Amino acid sequence: MSDYILAELCAVACAEAWRGDGEILASPIGLIPTLGARLAKATFAPDLLITDGISRVVADTLPMGARATDHVIEGWIPYRSIFDVVWSGRRHVMMGASQIDRFGNQNIACIGDWNRPKSQLIGVRGAPGNTINHPTSYWIPNHSTRSFVAAVDVVCGVGYDRARALGPVASRFHEIRRVVSNLGVFDFETPDHAMRVRSLHPGVKLEDVVKATGFALVIPESVETTRAPTPEELRLIREVIDATGSARRELP
Amino acid sequence: MADKRMTEEDVVGQLRDGMTIGIGGWGSRRKPMSMVRAILRSPLRDLTVVSYGGPDVGLLCAAGKVKKAIYGFVSLDSIPLEPHFRAARQGGTIETLELDEGMFQWGLYAASLRLPFLPTRAGMGSDLLKHQPSLRTVRSPYDDGEELVAVPAIQLDAALIHMNRADAAGNGQYLGPDAYFDDLFCMAATKRFMSCERVVPTSELLREGSFHTLRIQRMMVDGVVEAPFGAHFTSCEPDYDRDEAFQREYAATAASPEAWQAFRAKYLDLDNLDDYRKVAVKR
Numbered sequence: 001m002s003d004y005i006l007a008e009l010c011a012v013a014c015a016e017a018w019r020g021d022g023e024i025l026a027s028p029i030g031l032i033p034t035l036g037a038r039l040a041k042a043t044f045a046p047d048l049l050i051t052d053g054i055s056r057v058v059a060d061t062l063p064m065g066a067r068a069t070d071h072v073i074e075g076w077i078p079y080r081s082i083f084d085v086v087w088s089g090r091r092h093v094m095m096g097a098s099q100i101d102r103f104g105n106q107n108i109a110c111i112g113d114w115n116r117p118k119s120q121l122i123g124v125r126g127a128p129g130n131t132i133n134h135p136t137s138y139w140i141p142n143h144s145t146r147s148f149v150a151a152v153d154v155v156c157g158v159g160y161d162r163a164r165a166l167g168p169v170a171s172r173f174h175e176i177r178r179v180v181s182n183l184g185v186f187d188f189e190t191p192d193h194a195m196r197v198r199s200l201h202p203g204v205k206l207e208d209v210v211k212a213t214g215f216a217l218v219i220p221e222s223v224e225t226t227r228a229p230t231p232e233e234l235r236l237i238r239e240v241i242d243a244t245g246s247a248r249r250e251l252p
Numbered sequence: 253m254a255d256k257r258m259t260e261e262d263v264v265g266q267l268r269d270g271m272t273i274g275i276g277g278w279g280s281r282r283k284p285m286s287m288v289r290a291i292l293r294s295p296l297r298d299l300t301v302v303s304y305g306g307p308d309v310g311l312l313c314a315a316g317k318v319k320k321a322i323y324g325f326v327s328l329d330s331i332p333l334e335p336h337f338r339a340a341r342q343g344g345t346i347e348t349l350e351l352d353e354g355m356f357q358w359g360l361y362a363a364s365l366r367l368p369f370l371p372t373r374a375g376m377g378s379d380l381l382k383h384q385p386s387l388r389t390v391r392s393p394y395d396d397g398e399e400l401v402a403v404p405a406i407q408l409d410a411a412l413i414h415m416n417r418a419d420a421a422g423n424g425q426y427l428g429p430d431a432y433f434d435d436l437f438c439m440a441a442t443k444r445f446m447s448c449e450r451v452v453p454t455s456e457l458l459r460e461g462s463f464h465t466l467r468i469q470r471m472m473v474d475g476v477v478e479a480p481f482g483a484h485f486t487s488c489e490p491d492y493d494r495d496e497a498f499q500r501e502y503a504a505t506a507a508s509p510e511a512w513q514a515f516r517a518k519y520l521d522l523d524n525l526d527d528y529r530k531v532a533v534k535r
Contacts, residue, residue: 055429078430079278083354087373109350114383116344122332123305123325128352129374158377166377169398173373 004229006182007032007248008237009201010141012229013185015040017137017178018092023047024134025077025091031064031247033094033139038062038241039233051077064242086126089173092135094180095127099152100138102194102215104176106131106157114154127156132163135175141251143181145214160193182251183209185226190218199224253421253454258475260290261523263445266475267291267410270319272300274360274406274441276413276434277486280306280329280494282426284414284447286482289520289528291317302406304356304433306486307502310336311520314505314512318346322406324353328499335506349384351375351403357433359406364439369402376401411441414483415468416491417457418448418476424468425457428489431467438472447477449491479525481533498532 014036018026026048028037034053041048042061049057052068057075062068077085085091098121099107106127112118130136136157140147155162163171176193179186184200196218200206202225210217229237242248264287267273273291277283288308291299298319303309305326312318314336326337340346351359352374362370371390381387381401390402413434415424424446426434438444446468452459457466482488485495485502505515522528 076429079432080357080430083357083374086354109379110341114379117341120333120338120341122327123323124350124352124378124380125325126353128376128378128380129354129372131378132373132376154383155377155379162377166399169396170373170376174377 004234005248005251006201007251008229008234009226010180010182010251011035011039011237011247012233013180013226014094014139015043015045017094017180018045018048021045021048021092021135023049025049025051025085027051027091027093029093029095030139031250032141035064035237035242035247037094039236042236042241043233049075055079061236061240063240064247065244083129086129087133089134092137092177093126093130094137094139095130095157097138097140097147097157099147099149100140100179101149101152101159103159103161104157104179104188104193104195105152105155105159105162106138107152107154109154109156111153124154124156128158131158131174131176132170133173135177137176137178137180140179140181143183143209144212148213148215150214160188183212186217194218196220197223199226201226202228253470255420256422256474256476257420257451258477260287260447260477260479260525263287263412263475263477264290264294264296266443267296269296270298271409272302272407274302274408274411274437275308276411276432276437277306277308277483278304278430278432279325279327280486280499282414282428282432282483282488283308283486284412284482285484285486286479286525286528287412287445287447287477288312292520293523302408304353305334305337307334307499310334313337313340313346315516320347320349322349322351322356324351324356328503330494330496331499331503335503339506349386350380352378352380355401355403356406357436358403360433360436360440362403362405363407364436367405369404371400371402373400406440408437408441410443410445411437413437413446413468414479414488415446415448416488417450417452417460418446418468419454419457420451420476421454422446422468422470422473422476423454423457423466424448424473425461425465426467427461427465427491435467435472438468444473445475445477446473447479447482449480449482449488451476451478481529482525484533495533497534
């Protein structure tokens with residue numbers, strides 16, 4: 001990695017999650033996913049709807065930290081409308097995950113016993129409703145056996161094994177599209193939807209990822225390398241979307 | 253039209269131990285903080301607090317007012333985890349009903365419509381049902397036969413909300429980017445109390461916003477409290493942004509009982525809003 005940094009690579013990997021989604025609401029949670037979603041819309045996914053993170057849908061490219069009112073506002077999706085959008089399926093969210101397991105079950109609620117947790121986290125938020133209603137991806141900046149675990153303490157976001165157990169009717173809108181970490185990109189495009197290595201970031205060794213993962217990853221015969229940002233993507237990141245570097249500082 | 257103006261102390265006077273109280277706003281945004289502080293100063297106890305939670309939940313937990321919290325999350329937004337709520341959970345001092353954010357809306361909506369429950373797919377397959385047996389499912393009576401979560405109505409004894417403007421009769425207006433679920437909190441509650449930045453004559457409500465911003469109707473409100481900076485330190489756009497420095501000071505008080513007591517004495521125990529503003533609001 002000579003002419004770009006890890007944060008830029010990860011932002012592009014996040015952007016790729018929304019490729020081909022067409023005219024739906026892209027909801028990135030967190031800085032790198034937000035950078036990624038705005039980059040996707042500015043390049044290969046122009047039909048995406050993206051908000052300022054509050055309620056205004058912004059038609060042009062919104063830089064990190066900029067006010068929507070200084071840009072072209074094309075719509076308004078307040079919280080009162082969000083769950084309508086979620087339950088109608090016209091959305092692809094990228095959330096964080098304190099824990100994720102082999103089938104994509106995600107935890108952001110608490111660590112330890114439900115009734116008296118060792119560590120209370122943010123709460124289930126929208127994870128149950130998101131995952132059962134529309135495509136969901138995850139951004140996990142600290143890939144380790146603490147975040148990629150054999151079993152999550154609380155299933156907030158529903159994984160493939162849980163979805164399968166609900167049967168075909170209840171699980172027909174369920175899809176975990178992509179997991180992006182600081183080490184690589186992962187998907188569930190395997191016969192039983194177990195997590196697979198989709199690509200490793202340049203310079204990352206497969207054995208290091210295996211060691212940092214608390215379950216058996218599916219490893220394809222030849223492992224791809226995560227694609228590098230294009231010169232145009234780097235220009236958009238550095239000069240337009242994240243000129244202040246606020247998003248890129250999320251990763252060392 | 254009745255003049256429903258009252259003080260925060262009048263509001264507290266209508267609340268009772270053990271009540272279920274809904275608090276409007278979202279995270280650390282447009283929370284009725286002057287009414288929350290009045291509860292905190294009162295002898296009220298054993299409350300069930302229902303909230304898209306922010307510092308309202310944290311403050312009431314820290315003051316020992318909460319028996320049970322019903323929430324989808326509790327967060328300070330710019331500080332993701334609410335430290336006082338965390339302390340209460342990790343100390344095992346409160347009961348909880350944790351819901352998906354959309355389920356939470358459905359619970360308020362069911363109560364608003366006087367229905368026992370509303371069905372949703374949200375929650376199916378998650379651990380919410382496993383850990384909380386009070387949540388039940390229902391099967392579609394139609395050919396699909398799909399099993400869905402039956403979100404129970406969240407009936408509130410009282411609702412507390414904060415608006416930008418209101419008239420004395422209880423018509424309320426939000427001028428910021430989002431009404432959140434404040435109307436649903438009022439619709440789901442027996443007693444409804446609305447604080448606002450400024451009470452204006454009814455004829456002047458449209459000076460600052462279109463009629464679309466008149467989200468709260470007077471039939472949804474029993475009491476109006478004029479409380480300038482009443483949402484401080486949460487945001488109340490466009491009147492003011494979140495007071496991030498104050499929020500950091502608040503969050504830091506979870507580090508020790510001494511820090512909390514000092515914070516409480518300095519800010520929360522002031523029973524006069526003017527005094528609070530002088531000490532707490534840097535302008």
